[in-house]
Amino acid sequence: MTMRALQASSPEFELTRGGSFGIYVHVPFCATRCGYCDFNTYTPGELGGATPQGWLEAVRVELALAARRLSGPAVDTVFVGGGTPSLLGGAGLAAVLDAIRAEFTLAADAEVTTEANPESTSPEFFAGIRAAGFTRVSLGMQSVAPAVLRVLDRVHSPGRALDAAREAQAAGFEHVNLDLIYGTPGETDDDLRRSVAAALDAGIDHLSAYALVVEDGTALARRVRRGELPAPDDDVLARRYELLDGWLAQAGLRWYEVSNWSRPGAECRHNLGYWGGGQWWGAGPGAHGFIGDTRWWNAKHPNAYAQILADGALPIAGFEVLDARDRHVEDVLLQIRMRTGLPLTLLDADERGRARAAVADGLLTEADRRLRLTDRGRLLADGVVRDLLSD
Ligand SMILES: C[S@@+](CC[C@H](N)C(=O)[O-])C[C@H]1O[C@@H](n2cnc3c(N)ncnc32)[C@H](O)[C@@H]1O
Ligand code: SF4
Numbered sequence: 001m002t003m004r005a006l007q008a009s010s011p012e013f014e015l016t017r018g019g020s021f022g023i024y025v026h027v028p029f030c031a032t033r034c035g036y037c038d039f040n041t042y043t044p045g046e047l048g049g050a051t052p053q054g055w056l057e058a059v060r061v062e063l064a065l066a067a068r069r070l071s072g073p074a075v076d077t078v079f080v081g082g083g084t085p086s087l088l089g090g091a092g093l094a095a096v097l098d099a100i101r102a103e104f105t106l107a108a109d110a111e112v113t114t115e116a117n118p119e120s121t122s123p124e125f126f127a128g129i130r131a132a133g134f135t136r137v138s139l140g141m142q143s144v145a146p147a148v149l150r151v152l153d154r155v156h157s158p159g160r161a162l163d164a165a166r167e168a169q170a171a172g173f174e175h176v177n178l179d180l181i182y183g184t185p186g187e188t189d190d191d192l193r194r195s196v197a198a199a200l201d202a203g204i205d206h207l208s209a210y211a212l213v214v215e216d217g218t219a220l221a222r223r224v225r226r227g228e229l230p231a232p233d234d235d236v237l238a239r240r241y242e243l244l245d246g247w248l249a250q251a252g253l254r255w256y257e258v259s260n261w262s263r264p265g266a267e268c269r270h271n272l273g274y275w276g277g278g279q280w281w282g283a284g285p286g287a288h289g290f291i292g293d294t295r296w297w298n299a300k301h302p303n304a305y306a307q308i309l310a311d312g313a314l315p316i317a318g319f320e321v322l323d324a325r326d327r328h329v330e331d332v333l334l335q336i337r338m339r340t341g342l343p344l345t346l347l348d349a350d351e352r353g354r355a356r357a358a359v360a361d362g363l364l365t366e367a368d369r370r371l372r373l374t375d376r377g378r379l380l381a382d383g384v385v386r387d388l389l390s391d
Contacts (some may be wrong), residue, residue, distance in 0.1 A: 063100060
């Protein structure tokens with residue numbers, strides 16, 4: 001792999017692979033920081049003078065430079081993520097979409113998603129972004145149990161995410177996702193059951209569920225280190241995953257990636273692009289992009305990001321060019337996590353041998369010349385990939 005911190009050189013961006021083309025826009029603002037989260041996001045006190053207006057201006061400049069470098073592919077999917085995009089308000093998010101439309105052509109059936117924190121949404125907000133052209137909303141819910149929300153430092157009440165999901169549908173959004181976190185210290189099986197039941201009752205067509213990860217440098221990690229909270233337990237996480245998967249399947253939401261469930265046809269197309277060989281431009285502070293064989297990432301702080309653009313350059317902090325082996329590892333890693341699995345033809349003879357052992361161990365199945373994770377394999381997906389790729 002060729003990896004460089006970008007100073008003197010600049011990567012090539014050649015859309016070589018076909019498949020879908022997406023635009024990701026990173027909104028680096030949050031009202032408060034949740035204790036578990038290490039995303040590239042800043043609370044008002046951490047912004048060093050950066051403002052949403054300055055950020056939007058800088059994003060406009062980056063998109064214009066991107067369009068010039070790519071010579072105008074049609075955009076299949078847009079994903080505005082964060083941080084907390086809903087802090088921009090309906091008008092701010094409409095301006096982001098206008099900025100994309102000013103430089104690129106959106107496909108007629110483009111999927112246009114925004115993430116939102118339930119706290120910064122309202123019926124007017126959803127009506128505004130629907131009218132602006134957004135087609136999908138993804139809301140952080142995490143749990144309905146007040147004690148779990150407290151441990152996670154979530155400021156919204158248990159019911160707010162559910163109300164927001166209903167408000168989004170009332171405003172015309174057919175596609176609404178809720179994010180859950182499971183395995184929080186103190187969470188019970190019944191807390192999770194009630195969270196899933198409430199999410200389903202809110203009429204959503206997509207659910208993402210993440211095992212709580214104790215990320216270094218977070219307030220949660222400090223509390224675990226001081227012994228105030230236990231670390232999530234692997235056996236509990238595995239049981240919760242199985243419970244969750246069973247409840248969701250019963251309700252007609254089937255898994256299509258290890259952490260994602262949807263009604264048939266309601267899969268997130270933007271994320272399918274990430275996992276299935278699509279290409280995308282990542283705009284905004286700290287955003288990652290992947291085009292041709294080049295993966296790159298932007299300067300992280302909004303001020304550093306905006307300054308580089310003000311100087312007339314792309315705000316790229318570093319990039320790497322994937323060689324054939326890197327690409328292979330990446331393909332196996334991502335495709336095995338999907339319900340559709342991995343074509344056998346992607347593997348070399350040694351890897352096929354190891355895949356046969358995983359089939360014998362009940363971790364993979366083989367059908368139609370594809371390998372797919374079994375239910376048990378999904379619990380051990382990282383280990384399955386490690387074994388497949390081990391030389
Ligand atoms: C950008 S946030 C979603 C939108 C909004 N910022 C919010 O939190 O409501 C993305 C999601 O990542 C998940 N997440 C973030 N940090 C995590 C961690 N350490 N462990 C598990 N899930 C995490 C949460 O489920 C969160 O909803
Ligand atoms: S989970 Fe969402 S709201 Fe909480 S700090 Fe992370 S990005 Fe911000």
